[in-house]
Amino acid sequence: MTDYSKKLSKTAQSISPSGIRKFFDILDDMDDVTSLTVGQPDFATPWHIREAAIDALSAGKTYYTSNAGLTPLREEISKYVKRRFSLDYGKDEIITTVGGSEAIDLAMRALIDPGDEVIIPVPSFVCYGPIARLAGGVPVYVDLDEKDGFTLTPEKLERAITPKTKLLVLPFPNNPTGSVMRLPELEKIADIIEKKDIFVLSDEIYAELTYKGRHVSIASLDGMRERTIIASGFSKAYAMTGWRLGYTLAPREISVQMLKIHQYAIMCAPTASQYAGIEALCAGDEDIEYMKAEYDRRRLYIVNCLRSAGFECYEPLGAFYVFPNISKYGLDSESFCSRLLYENKVAIVPGTAFGSCGEGFARISYAYSVKHISSAVEKLADFANKIKNERKL
Amino acid sequence: MDILLEMLEKDARLTPEQIAIMTQKDEGDIKAAIDSYESRGVILGYKALVNWDKTEREYISAIIELKVTPQRDRGFEKIAEKIYNYPEVKSLYLMSGAYDFQVILEGKTLREVAQFVASKLAPIDGVISTATHFVLKKYKDNGCVFKVPEKDERINSI
Known part of the structure; x- marks a missing residue:
């Protein structure tokens, strides 16, 4: 018998699987659960975008594209980021990737040498730490606080920086907290980045879902373009999660290194998806506005419902999640969520799935119809009342 | 408040309270706006979209093209009025092109x-000819596709 534990990569083995999987497996086996767990849009990809991919396939566009992606696609990405976020990137500074996830991977692998520290604000999406470690880096987690609206403060950043720090991950608009970072907050972060001579990986996959004002990319601040890699994609803006289409935006010197990694590991993003991407960028601005307006109304609705039901819940200004504080119910996040699931058949994600500092919180997705949200929050409120009575709170 | 009309056109079951929350307006103002739309005939009614094919009810619909001679002074209006007063008439449009009225x-x-x-x-009086087309199957009506809602296939993910 082969003792795999001795043979398999120590690094791979040391990475723990996403802790939430067990919870989701239980959930998958249950009937009649009203779920608020989904981390993707509830819209189907707009038809004209789907049609562009069908047309591409009909026309026999079934071959690899160039590694960086179709030239017209990169030209359209260039125009799009200029039009919507005032960012200047030429087509040679853009690589189309297999979703935003690959973009994150490329950025880390292009920048990190063994032992380099990567600062990761948490709660945040779960991939940054493992990807940093696979690249030989050392994740340094920075706990964000509810009182700061879950933004990264300059004080917290400065405390986390050491001589080994190479990269800061800036995951805003944030999954799971829904927090965003506005210009004045970013300016303070940018000063430190420049002073300490480190790089930024700005994960802007939710950029289009920013409410009460537009998303500002840190790369648009003075002096920051040269030390920023933006990872973004089509999944959230155009409801295209299954297409696996994303991109990196980075200065030529960095892009050259990332392109080599992409070339050997991936080849190119799916061709039909790239054609769909061109259509999305050329004719999809209205789709974005439509979906964003829908999410915004649901956002206001769910926050109001949760607050009326007695939950403490700061106003999220990005993505499609709310992150209520459930600590007053006296249960840890996981117990709260699993009892809610078993007893009242509502599924939400414990905050701890996004790092231990998510303790006392839960992530609720509002990528659902108003009717669904309404009925789920009613059940959630019933459960909260039951816990209150139980514990005589 | 165009947004109010857009929201109700999409989902007439939204309550004034829900709309008020979602648009960050006062519930009383929303109620007043709806009342005003109703009294001015901007909002004409609220109905369920029913797919009768899925019920036991016997049912058929037809589109009839009418050519007419407009009447002196009142043009098409008098004829239109005669047609739309029949409860069997579900819709009536005055058309450009080869015929004048489309009756559903x-x-x-x-x-x-x-x-x-x-x-x-x-x-x-004034109707010159009719052409009747029976509807064989409805695929989409009032923006709704006639099919069973799909199961949410999205996987649980973070």
């Missing part, structure tokens, strides 16, 4: 509809 009729049976065209529509 609903009846229990093919015979009933044919009878209605022959005995009620065709004899109206």
Whole structure:
């Protein structure tokens, strides 16, 4: 018998699987659960975008594209980021990737040498730490606080920086907290980045879902373009999660290194998806506005419902999640969520799935119809009342 | 408040309270706006979109093209009024192009509809000709596709 534990990569083995999987497996086996767990849009990809991919396939566009992606696609990405976020990137500074996830991977692998520290604000999406470690880096987690609206403060950043720090991950608009970072907050972060001579990986996959004002990319601040890699994609803006289409935006010197990694590991993003991407960028601005307006109304609705039901819940200004504080119910996040699931058949994600500092919180997705949200929050409120009575709170 | 109309056109079951929350307006103002839209005939009604094919009810609909001679002074209005007052007439449009009125009729049976065209529509003063087209199947009506809602196939993910 082969003792795999001795043979398999120590690094791979040391990475723990996403802790939430067990919870989701239980959930998958249950009937009649009203779920608020989904981390993707509830819209189907707009038809004209789907049609562009069908047309591409009909026309026999079934071959690899160039590694960086179709030239017209990169030209359209260039125009799009200029039009919507005032960012200047030429087509040679853009690589189309297999979703935003690959973009994150490329950025880390292009920048990190063994032992380099990567600062990761948490709660945040779960991939940054493992990807940093696979690249030989050392994740340094920075706990964000509810009182700061879950933004990264300059004080917290400065405390986390050491001589080994190479990269800061800036995951805003944030999954799971829904927090965003506005210009004045970013300016303070940018000063430190420049002073300490480190790089930024700005994960802007939710950029289009920013409410009460537009998303500002840190790369648009003075002096920051040269030390920023933006990872973004089509999944959230155009409801295209299954297409696996994303991109990196980075200065030529960095892009050259990332392109080599992409070339050997991936080849190119799916061709039909790239054609769909061109259509999305050329004719999809209205789709974005439509979906964003829908999410915004649901956002206001769910926050109001949760607050009326007695939950403490700061106003999220990005993505499609709310992150209520459930600590007053006296249960840890996981117990709260699993009892809610078993007893009242509502599924939400414990905050701890996004790092231990998510303790006392839960992530609720509002990528659902108003009717669904309404009925789920009613059940959630019933459960909260039951816990209150139980514990005589 | 166009957004209010857009929201209600999409989902007439939204309550004034829900709309008020979602648009960050006062619930009283929303109620007042709805009242005003109703009294001015901007909002004409609220209905369920029913796919009768999935029920036991016998049902057929037809589109009838009418050519007419407009009447002196009142043009098409007098004829239109005669047509739309029949409860069997579900919709009536004045059209550009090869014919003048498009009538959408609903009846229990093919015979009933044919009878209605022959005995009620065709004899109206000014009607020159009728062409009746029966609907075989409805795929989409009022923006709704006639199919069973799909199961949410999205996987649980973070």
